[in-house]
Amino acid sequence: EDQVTQSPEALRLQEGESSSLNCSYTVSGLRGLFWYRQDPGKGPEFLFTLYSAGEEKEKERLKATLTKKESFLHITAPKPEDSATYLCAVQKSGNTPLVFGKGTRLSVIA
Amino acid sequence: DAGVIQSPRHEVTEMGQEVTLRCKPISGHNSLFWYRQTMMRGLELLIYFNNNVPIDDSGMPEDRFSAKMPNASFSTLKIQPSEPRDSAVYFCASRGDAFEQFFGPGTRLTVL
Numbered sequence: 001e002d003q004v005t006q007s008p009e010a011l012r013l014q015e016g017e018s019s020s021l022n023c024s025y026t027v028s029g030l031r032g033l034f035w036y037r038q039d040p041g042k043g044p045e046f047l048f049t050l051y052s053a054g055e056e057k058e059k060e061r062l063k064a065t066l067t068k069k070e071s072f073l074h075i076t077a078p079k080p081e082d083s084a085t086y087l088c089a090v091q092k093s094g095n096t097p098l099v100f101g102k103g104t105r106l107s108v109i110a
Numbered sequence: 111d112a113g114v115i116q117s118p119r120h121e122v123t124e125m126g127q128e129v130t131l132r133c134k135p136i137s138g139h140n141s142l143f144w145y146r147q148t149m150m151r152g153l154e155l156l157i158y159f160n161n162n163v164p165i166d167d168s169g170m171p172e173d174r175f176s177a178k179m180p181n182a183s184f185s186t187l188k189i190q191p192s193e194p195r196d197s198a199v200y201f202c203a204s205r206g207d208a209f210e211q212f213f214g215p216g217t218r219l220t221v222l
Contacts, residue, residue: 034211
């Protein structure tokens with residue numbers, strides 16, 4: 001069965017304190033791995049898609065990386081506005097829906 | 111583009127009542143997904159459609175749940191009768207030829 005596990009469940013950082021969120025997955029025939037950001041009371045907002053091991057993508061203070069078993073979302077010098085839940089999802093081969101992890105709740109304190 | 115549109119944004123109803131949630135996907139997208147989100151279980155896929163045809167409804171929890179997509183621009187998720195354990199946030203998402211799914215703002219359902 002396809003599984004996505006995110007850790008930690010919650011993370012509290014001081015402003016400027018860099019860290020990483022982890023997403024480990026087991027899926028046969030990975031087509032893509034996706035990162036979303038979700039703010040309270042809103043729908044998930046798309047951030048990145050990674051397709052193959054070794055790939056990296058960046059957006060402002062966020063950088064996503066992918067290996068054959070896991071992905072990391074690195075947050076460099078975070079700001080309070082980066083506080084949100086970050087969701088990881090995988091898609092296997094074929095026109096299939098995403099399988100989501102339960103997310104990491106990030107709080108950045110000024 | 112207005113993005114995925116869902117209505118209502120909030121719904122409070124009493125146990126046993128029928129609830130209908132609505133979704134308008136992004137124009138040109140050919141896949142539509144209904145998810146339910148709770149603190150305990152996270153985001154769960156309920157059903158998805160490709161080109162208006164239901165492909166997999168194995169995530170629909172019970173026969174009380176049904177979904178339709180009569181055309182490319184509209185879908186409904188119906189719960190009849192509703193129960194308190196159905197209280198959750200329900201999201202609709204759509205996808206085009208690219209891999210990314212785009213989510214609507216969700217409907218927060220409370221069943222008393």
